[in-house]
Amino acid sequence: MQASTPNDPKILIALDFADQQQAMALIAQLDPASCRLKVGKEMFTLFGPEFVRTLVKAGFDVFLDLKFHDIPNTVAKAVAAAAELGVWMVNVHASGGLRMMTAAREALLPYGEQAPLLIAVTVLTSMTDDELAQVGVLRSPAEQVLALARLTRDAGLDGVVCSAQEASLLKAELGHHFKLITPGIRPAGSDAGDQRRIMTPEQALAAGSDYLVIGRPITQAANPAQALADINNSLRQG
Ligand SMILES: O=c1ccn([C@@H]2O[C@H](COP(=O)(O)O)[C@@H](O)[C@H]2O)c(=O)[nH]1
Numbered sequence: 001m002q003a004s005t006p007n008d009p010k011i012l013i014a015l016d017f018a019d020q021q022q023a024m025a026l027i028a029q030l031d032p033a034s035c036r037l038k039v040g041k042e043m044f045t046l047f048g049p050e051f052v053r054t055l056v057k058a059g060f061d062v063f064l065d066l067k068f069h070d071i072p073n074t075v076a077k078a079v080a081a082a083a084e085l086g087v088w089m090v091n092v093h094a095s096g097g098l099r100m101m102t103a104a105r106e107a108l109l110p111y112g113e114q115a116p117l118l119i120a121v122t123v124l125t126s127m128t129d130d131e132l133a134q135v136g137v138l139r140s141p142a143e144q145v146l147a148l149a150r151l152t153r154d155a156g157l158d159g160v161v162c163s164a165q166e167a168s169l170l171k172a173e174l175g176h177h178f179k180l181i182t183p184g185i186r187p188a189g190s191d192a193g194d195q196r197r198i199m200t201p202e203q204a205l206a207a208g209s210d211y212l213v214i215g216r217p218i219t220q221a222a223n224p225a226q227a228l229a230d231i232n233n234s235l236r237q238g
Pocket residue numbers: 014015016040121123124125126161162183184185193195213214215216217
């Protein structure tokens with residue numbers, strides 16, 4: 001799967017904007033050496049693949065966070081379409097199962113070294129024990145994350161999306177090379193919003209997160225470029 005850029009920025013900024021010009025104004029202040037960008041359902045639905053191509057052309061590593069969850073054939077075709085866009089990372093839902101994830105991985109084989117990293121979402125960082133129970137999952141979030149991460153590893157994917165609260169458990173159980181991408185990152189004192197299983201950037205890195213997904217604490221800051229620089233500095237010091 002695709003190699004990381006040499007300096008390997010840890011922060012993936014979640015671009016969740018309804019206005020493309022606002023997103024572009026932020027991106028104009030960013031350096032691809034200090035962050036990567038995440039495009040999710042809102043911006044992809046509004047602005048489509050052309051927006052992703054623009055970011056790739058501007059030199060950014062792009063995580064296309066569309067969380068595919070469908071029958072194996074459909075998901076395989078969707079991840080191949082993502083590879084055609086030149087993205088750095090793409091994801092599926094682990095709860096789609098082993099056969100679906102295997103089909104997704106096999107669809108990327110023709111891309112060789114150029115293939116995006118392929119990861120799977122375990123349990124959304126907004127979810128609590130009670131909410132898992134409401135959808136029929138009686139395990140704790142950590143138990144469910146571990147079970148889905150094992151399934152993801154068995155399908156040969158590169159890693160998972162989980163909360164940083166589960167990072168040390170997953171690193172111990174699945175090893176150093178299995179990548180952990182953790183949203184639900186909140187610098188000390190910032191608003192959790194709809195997130196529930198949260199950690200600070202410094203705690204998350206120390207717990208074993210490979211990449212930190214950070215949206216609103218950067219994008220809604222008075223000075224987003226400074227907010228990014230502050231977090232990068234505190235991670236370097238840690
Ligand atoms: O479990 C998950 C999976 C994906 N996300 C996405 O990450 C960002 C987080 O944004 P914040 O503003 O920092 O809360 C957002 O795009 C989610 O769709 C997640 O939060 N949790």
